[in-house]
Every structure is written in structure tokens, then in C-alpha cells.
Amino acid sequence: FSGTRAKWSADWVAAAFVLLLIALALVYWALTLRSGRLRASARMLPPDSVQPGDVPYLLCRGRMNFNMLVCHWASLGYLSMFVNEKGNVILRRRIDMGNERRKMECRLFEALFAGNDLCDGASLRYKRTAAKAIEQTPRYWVRRLYDRSSGNIYVMQGLCAIATGIAMLLSMSVILPVMGARGFVLFGIPMSLLVQRAVRAVYLREYLWLALGGVSALAMLILSGPGDALTMLASLAASVFTGWQTMHGGKRSALGNQLIGQTAGFRKYLFRVSGSHIETQLRRDPQYFYKMLPYAEALGLGAQFAGKFADTGLEACDWYDEAKELPHQASGFYSRW
Secondary structure: OOOOOOOOOOHHHHHHHHHHHHHHHHHHHHHHHOOOOOOOOOOOOOOOOOOHHHHHHHHHOOOOOHHHHHHHHHHOOOEEEEEOOOOOEEEEEOOOOOOOOOHHHHHHHHHHHOOOOEEEOOOHHHHHHHHHHHHHHHHHHHHHHEOOOOOOHHHHHHHHHHHHHHHHHHHHHHHOOOOHHHHHHHHHHHHHHHHHHHHHHHHHOOHHHHHHHHHHHHHHHHHOOOOOHHHHHHHHHHHHHHHHHOOOOOOEOHHHHHHHHHHHHHHHHHHHOOHHHHHHHHHHOOOHHHHHHHHHHHOOOHHHHHHOOOOOEOOOOOOEEEOOOOOOEHHHHHHHO
8 A cells, every 4th residue: 555656555554563563562571571670790609500501591591501511510520521633522431420410410411421431522422412401401490490470482572573574564665565575574573583682692792693683773774764764663672672671581580580690690700800809719729710611601701701811820620631732821721622
């Protein structure tokens, strides 16, 4: 119905649908997803009973990092890691894992070695164990982090994406009258989802997702016409808000609020830690850098954390070694590790 020759325009109907869907998304959030305020004060210690591989999921539902979980096991003395002259990573079991660890960790540890004392980091066994860990981690935490009455974040995200799709269809019908319907599928919905994804990518410094989200937001602004600019701006604002409010998942339980707040606070500490504080920690524990490195890397701060140590000399790592001599400075060790 749009166009200069149309006797009647239905643009206002499309705009009304966009605003209605955005309103429904906001009402759904307020009734089923809204959580208490998240307090994230800087803290020196990792979250209680949380392993490095889990922190991306706790922070913003990121992908579980199995490699950092294995490095954490190594820092606790369960295994050691050696890189031979060919560049192969060999894991060697030191001691068995008992009931001092979570049952899921014990099962993964046993699957990793499968009755042997050695495991090749490039083996099919390692990849299968990593895939199992990545699959099981969300199920483990969902029961602990979120309230049983929580709604589904995909409902809010979907409503917002459809609203953006209609807003994009409204714009594309003027630019490409014949292909306007394709703009609904190929442009609006993916752009909204990319903007939502980019919001939580800020935490883990996932620059590719940030770039895709930024390009999508810019394209939404460029493609919006004079008559539907407000509709597109409302859709863009709703996408950003949705990404922000669903970044940590659904309605959090008291434990979930505590653990996610601790994770954000620990990330803040790693981001801001001073050189003098690092020197104090190294005097207390010479292996401090190697113990904290898996957490920093899982949070996307590995290189920055290593840079905080400047040229401070470190003692040899207890659990990681290579056929070639390793540097004794944090940045050099990190680049090789």
C-alpha cells in the first residue's frame, strides 16, 4: 500500500505493530525476567566454587572454556601440561580426582584420560570431552542461577527481533518496493539479534560480534527513511535494551545474583589491579600469576592481565612446560602459553 501512487497508506499500521511488539517485550520482561539489582564490587578472589571454564557463562552466558578448566586442574596439581618439539600438547595425570571436586568435574576428568595417564591435546578423546563439558555446563548452572518462575529470554528477544523486522520492512518497501518482503527476513531480524549479541560481547571482548552488531546498528539508522526514522530508532533502542537485560539470563535467584555479581566483581578486579598489589600477591604466592591466568583468559583479559606484571621475573610454572625454554616474564610466558 505504500508508494506515491497508493490512494491509502498502511505505514501507520506497520508502525503500530512495531510499537505493540516492543511494548509486549517490555511487559514480558517486567513480569517474568526482571531481576534484583546486580551488585558487582571488585573482589580479589574468583567467585565461590566457580571454575575458570564456567566464568564466561556466569558473566554473560558465554561459551564454556574447557581449555581453561584443564589449566585450572593443572594448577591444582591434578595434571601437568607439556608441549613437545612438534608443538603437540601432552597432558599427564598426576593424581586422581576425588569427591573434593564436583561430580561433573570428576566425570570429565575420567573421560579425559579414560584409564590412561596421558592424553594428547589434539586427540579425538580430548575433543569429545570438551564437547561434553560445553553441553553440560549450561544445564548445571541454569538450575542454580535462575528462579523457577523465570520466563524465557528468547521470547523477549524474538518479540524485539520481529518488531525490528517489521520496521525494516517498512523502510525497505520504499527503497525496494518489489523485494520489500525480503527485507523482513534478510535484514531486520538478524540485525536485531546481532545488536543484542554485541551488547554481551562487550564483557568478553569478542571484537567480531561487536563489529557485526555495530555495523547492524549503523545500517538500521542509514536505511531508515524520514517517515519511519522514529520507528527504527525505537526498534534499535529496544534491541540494545533487550541485549542488556538478557545478558545474564532470565530472572535470577538469590544465589544467581550473588555468583554473577561476584564474577563481574572479579573481572573488575583483574581489569584494574595495580602493579603494587601484584607484587604483594607474588610475595605471598610465587605461583599467583599462573593460578589467576586461566580465569583472566576465560574472561578475555589474559593479555592485559599479563601486561600488568611488566618485567617482573617469575619463578617457573609448576604445571606447564615446553621443550623450548620458557620466558620468565609474564608477557613472554603468556604469548607462548
